[in-house]
Amino acid sequence: MATQPLEPKDWEDLRRDLHGLLDRCVDQMRDAEDHPWQTPPPDLADRYAIGSGGDVVARVMDQVLPYHGGNTHPKFWGWVQGSGLASDLVAGIAAAVMNTNGGGRHHGINEMERAVIDWTRRKMGFDDGASGVLVAGTSQATVIALQTARVRCCPDARTDGGNTGLTVYAAEGVHNATRKAVELLGLGHEQLRLVRAKNGTIDLHALQQAIVADRASGLTPMAIVGTAGSVDLGGYDDLNGLADLTAAEGIWLHVDGAFGAWTRLADSPWRGLTDGIERADSIALDFHKWMYVGYDCGLALIADQAAHRAAFAARPSYLKGAAEGLAGGEPWFCDYGIDLSRGNRALKVWCALEMFGEEAFAAAITLNCKQAAFMADQVQARGMALAAPVVSNICVFTAAPDLPADQQSALNAQIATHLQLHHATVFSTTDVNGITCLRAAITNHRTRDHHVEQAMQAVVDTAGMLRGVIG
Structure with a gap:
């Protein structure tokens, strides 16, 4: 019997390939800390060109999975983006x-x-x-x-x-x-x-x-x-x-x-x-x-x-x-x-x-609020300054409060970019009282206190490295 044009040529080959893809996906989700955001290669658009053909499953593993938006990583706090759950794999397959x-x-x-x-x-x-x-x-x-x-x-x-x-x-x-x-x-x-x-x-x-x-x-x-x-x-x-x-x-x-x-x-x-x-x-x-x-x-x-x-x-007639x-x-x-x-x-x-279970979500949300408060403590203990009190899960701060406002803004923006490019931490920036500040929005169930401590040290170290070039 002839193969249908929009069906796999061999269902058993597809089954085998998908098992490999599933293993890769589970590994990447389990080991999210090993998969930070990375700059997409300059030829990625060419790789994605329609009609380039090849083994689609292998291409997804090699050319798609590595270039995610970063929000699965435990030190992604740059924008209010959720971190994704293992249950999404179940739902995605069934859907x-x-x-x-x-x-x-x-x-x-x-x-x-x-x-x-x-x-x-x-x-x-x-x-x-x-x-x-x-x-x-x-x-x-x-x-x-x-x-x-x-x-x-x-x-x-x-x-x-x-x-x-x-x-x-x-x-x-x-x-x-x-x-x-x-x-x-x-x-x-x-x-x-x-x-x-x-x-x-x-x-x-x-x-x-x-x-x-x-x-x-x-x-x-x-x-x-x-x-x-x-x-x-x-x-x-x-x-x-x-x-x-x-x-x-x-x-x-x-x-x-x-x-x-x-x-x-x-x-x-x-x-x-x-x-x-x-x-x-x-x-x-x-x-x-x-x-x-x-x-x-x-x-x-x-x-x-x-x-x-x-x-x-x-309800027109075709939706009766x-x-x-x-x-x-x-x-x-x-x-x-x-x-x-x-x-x-x-x-x-x-x-x-x-x-x-509902209790796990309640615990994770509560923990994120505690982590934002912990980050605020770290900011102040390390000689930086909060831009505003922490109310819930967002911490906004400036790395060098001793500098003039324009220099603080320039330094904070450069710190955010540097940390992103070096796969360290993802902060975003926002303006508070005329100063561009670093902003962490913690909606990440993978974040732990040691990630916060590492990130705060990275901010201090990066600020020290960059201060000499801010003029």
Whole structure:
């Protein structure tokens, strides 16, 4: 019988090759400390050129696996990126075999997604009437949440646009996902009011003044975006204070909890950072950050299921449901978001929670907070300086506080690049009070205290080496 053109020429050869690939993948994940980020070779684009052919499995092992983004390494803290879990291997293999479209219809992925959403709903303190949909990440979840707010505010928005005079409020420094969302919804970013922060959180008095001024100008406040875990410093808005204000004003409260919402699982005092999140109308969060699962996997969580569905549901004839058969089943998640074609994201979360248990995630999140505090102690003990107090899992500091601001900025930036290029540690940088600082965002379950100590010594050594060339 002739071989089908899109099937392996020999399934047994493929089975043997995949066993070798699986062994290589397990080794690389187990020995993540031996596989830091490395600069891709200059000819890598040529190697990846379509049509170059050859043994694909061997090429993946030799030309793909080595050139990852670095976030699997225990000293990767440069951006808020999760570290990946062994359970992702299980989920990835099963998802590839099933090739399930999670947009709707009657099959297992819908029940699994419901289970993941329900678990998260309970962890965030939402009631049984809450709704949700798994998405690529918080950027997409923010669009979904604010669209739900928009339709609640203007019930005809899906018909005629309904955008005139709607305003959104957030603290200065809010993640760019909020600006993108208001632009994508047609509000325009000039309708996003960036309210001053006070002690790292949104100033409630200034927020109230902005709302009063907009109402007096004939505008309609649509939503307030609170932050649980700010991108630069890991700070938390007063979520109970925001909930009190939004309840009094009749405004939607959305919480950007991309990574910081997960302190809900942590021990005290960090768990208390998210007090009040249960009073939000919507939350955007990621599993691929501080729940460590593989990319991509985020969630839009909405307190009111009816409002959520009203913002997105549309069933043309080719998506008509049925009482039974494959066209049956509820919910169809295409009714709750942007995508009709959707991968099996729920499987990654389900496998992770079933393999390791909720308590393991709580312990890892708590440990990351302790490690950020430990890093802060190391910074100060080694003659460096914090740019701000450590609140959760982010530590921002300057290596040479005795230098003028411009020289500190130049030195810190060079330290970050040097350590990355020499496979030591991955920090990012951010600007605080006019100084470019080193930033560590610890969402890495592989990090241990000795990694922090090694990194701090590397910063001191590199600063000493580079100071002579900073002018």
